Amino acid sequence: METYAALTNHARTLTAERELNGFTIEELCEAAGVSRRTFFNYFATKEDAVLGVKSADPFKPFAQDFLDSARTSMASSSGSTTALPLDQALLELFIKAYATMDVPPTDMGSFMQIMHSEPALMKRMIHSAMQRQRALAELIAQRQALEPEDPFANLASTLFSQLAMTSFQEFIGHSSSCSTEGITCNSTASGAPAAAEETAPDALDRFTRILTENFSHARRLFGT
Known part of the structure; x- marks a missing residue:
């Protein structure tokens, strides 16, 4: 780190x-x-x-687990087992991938100024995001036994990647509101105060909560 x-x-x-x-x-x-x-x-x-x-590809270490989740299972109330649904498998994949990421402290205001003043950075960020999105689409297609360019896999990758990006922006946005001198940060989205010196496990818990909540909103949007 x-x-x-x-x-x-x-x-x-x-x-x-x-x-x-x-x-x-x-x-x-x-x-x-x-x-x-x-x-x-x-x-x-x-x-x-x-x-x-x-x-490094953040999904690569967990790709096999993601693929296996289509065959291995979770226990149902009847005691039988069923394959993990794709949406839940994607949620777990992003949470695992985030747990391996190092997020350096940064002044988001200054960072956004840099982004706006340097078009090459925005271009590179979009390029990297598209590369990972394509790789995720291929992984989804493989898990679901679809053709590599199947529209379903591409759409699933696009939607969930955007959901994860939105969640990450919310996570970083909160982090940047923390005082570097004070004891506590501004309130979180749920209203609970967070420690200014947030530990890695606490940060992971908070990101997991944000991503899971946004995932629930998306499911409501599509009525699932």
Whole structure:
């Protein structure tokens, strides 16, 4: 976490001070106190470092569990077992993937200013999101025994990826409202105060709650 956060935070600081083209990867590594080789263990490009997007696929470690959930099962009230529904399997996949992600502390106001002033960052973020969305669609198609380009798999991936993005924005938005000097943050969406120094397990619990609540709203929207 420390190396990832150092690279990301220094990348954002340098971008704010010099613009994206005003510094090199070598200068970023020097500021973060790491080698160029270490940089590429975390990020594929300088843009990814600013965005905090790791080069590794966050779903890959859990892909087999996701596929197996179509055959392995959960117990029903009658004692029999049934395959885990796709929507529930997707929810669990995103929660597991988030648990492996490192989210560096950041000033979201400054970050959004960088995003608006550097079109290349928005372009890169969209590109990365589309890559992961396509990979997820292929995973869904494989789980559901569909053709790789099946419209259902593509739509399911698009909808759930957007739901997860909305939930993550809500999660980060709350985090950025926390005082760095105070003892508590502003109230959460549920009205409960959160500690300013939020631990990783607490952050995971909060993100899980946000994602699950938004998932429930989506199910209501479609009447399921």
